Amino acid sequence: MTELTAVNPATGKVLANYPRMDAAGVEAALQGAVDARTAWALKPAHERAALLRQLAAVLRGRQEELAVTATREMGKRRVEALAELEKCAVACEYYAEHGPGFLLDVPVATEAARSYVAWQPLGTVLLVMPWNFPYWQAFRQAIPATLAGNTVLLKHASNVPGCAQALEEVFRAAGFPEGVFHNLPVGSDAVEDLIADPRVQGVSLTGSERAGRAVGAAAGKALKTSVLELGGSDAFIVLHDADLDTVVREALRGRFQNNGETCIAAKRFIVEDSIAEAFADRLSRAVTDLCTGDPMEDGTDLGPLARGDLRDELHDQVQRSVAAGAVCRTGGEPLEGEGFYYAPTVLDYVEPGMAAFDEETFGPVAAITRAADAAAAVELANRSRFGLGGSVWTADRARGEAMARQLECGCAFVNAVVKSDPRLPFGGVKDSGYGRELADLGIREFVNAKTIWVA
Incomplete structure (x- = not known):
């Protein structure tokens, strides 16, 4: 298939078709994420945090439009879509206020003159996200990942292509540099190759147990950090x-x-x-x-x-x-x-x-x-x-x-x-996955906890 199709679940009728990204587009996005990450990682955390406040403002400014897109593409009630977007804005503000503190060096008393743990970004993180909360699920990983200094590639669910496109637009409108957040309108068949690509350092999936097993296996094979938030009962x-x-x-x-x-x-x-x-x-x-x-x-x-x-x-x-x-x-x-x-x-x-x-x-x-x-x-x-x-x-x-x-x-x-x-870590155990999102634990999933020892 050369297109991603959005269908209105309230009517069963096609809303729109979106071009599927070809191999050249994927390559350009991957390289763009690599090209952007050095300057992004060197930017002080408080400057990255300031962009999150701008992102919250953009979300609220486009709240009605974005909510209607979610309702039309996946069927959630419009009032719930509006609430979802407000929750995203609140999370942006929470991390803007507290996130830089989560990234401060942690001193450790040893016989060294100075020793501490520094939290440094891994590089580029792939997000494989579901349709049921098309904005919140992506935001709750993208916000801490980008604040930590990583660049992000989003592979969203194929039935919400309009929401996925809007996510890239709001990051750009908030002033995030080119390449820091990029939407990849591709199918699930592209995920394994993306995880295996050496330019990707980690992957987060929210989805089904079946998808989690596939992504977890691919990440393990490639020795990549992974976070899985799967089904629940x-x-x-x-x-x-x-x-x-x-x-x-x-x-x-x-x-x-x-x-x-x-x-x-x-x-x-x-x-x-x-x-x-x-x-x-x-x-x-x-x-x-x-x-x-x-x-x-x-x-x-x-x-x-x-x-x-x-x-x-x-x-x-x-x-x-x-x-x-x-x-x-x-x-x-x-x-x-x-x-x-x-x-x-x-x-x-x-x-x-x-x-x-x-x-x-x-x-x-x-x-x-x-x-x-x-x-x-x-x-x-x-x-x-x-x-x-x-x-x-x-x-x-x-x-x-x-x-x-x-x-x-x-x-x-x-x-x-x-x-x-x-404010609290979120995630599961057993077949509901592993790793944590949100709070301080969430921002530390895709960082290198580097020990620094000065004799």
Whole structure:
């Protein structure tokens, strides 16, 4: 294919075709990143940080336009796209303020006259990014990577080519030098060669478990630094003393935000037996009241899935779960008409061994599993090959915190929906990947922690 095609998931109709970058274009981008990185790395960190403040201003100035592009290309509600862009701007400002401090030399007392750790950029970093948060996912790696002095090449998801193009435009508009951030409109078949190229020093992927294994293998073969943020099947543990009004409201948000297409969505609702029926009944009624429709409209609660094949895969998971004994309380079917809509769904009596428990369900499907007690709930939560996020809901915060420490995941929340925050490191364990994004750990993933010893 010589083009990348953007399709509106609300209608199923083609929006636009974008030229695919040819081999000469890729070569020019790679060399441009190399040519730019020496001067960029030598620029003082506070000067690079100043450009991040300008980037935040550009994002806010183009917020409506950029939000509409995301909604049209991948189906997220316009109001959520606007919020995503504001989150990107806030992250720019956070790193502009705190990032230079994260890069300061760290003195270490030894017998040397002077010894310390210096954080120096690796060179050029390849970002392989997904479509579900087309701006935020790219920004949360590009911001710390460029602030650290690296240059960045973006290989974005093929179904959001307009968003990818806009990302390069906003970096340029903010005053970043030519070659510091470059969009590569290529297919996934180009990724392995890009990782193997000696001009690339590291790669970060946010995506599926399958893609993570491929990128991780390619990075390992090439001896390149890699960060992988992969799928998740987050547990949402509800104990008997939790306030059900609050829990159901937050469960609805935690599962169905972004049309259910988020790695850290609450996917497995593990509820103590004594309140499981009440929780399942309330959640089902709340899900039935959700308004599915045009993601451009403010009154819409749920938009379409991003692609038709994703809807088919989700429906297959629902059908296999029901065939294995799960009870479908509401939804469970693709919606008729144009676009890739799926009815918001609640599956009850889901158990290990069923697709809705063992696999990542990427869409508006909530799976309820009943647990005998709190200990059983933790055991069920950890009975997953994924380990991205998890939450515990209880009136006893101390107990909730103790349980959060037992969850096998990268981020555990008590009485709050799991989210990423630039002030805190973000990432997973087990098949959810490795490495960390955001905060001080995120900026240090793609740097050389160099020991300097002065006798």
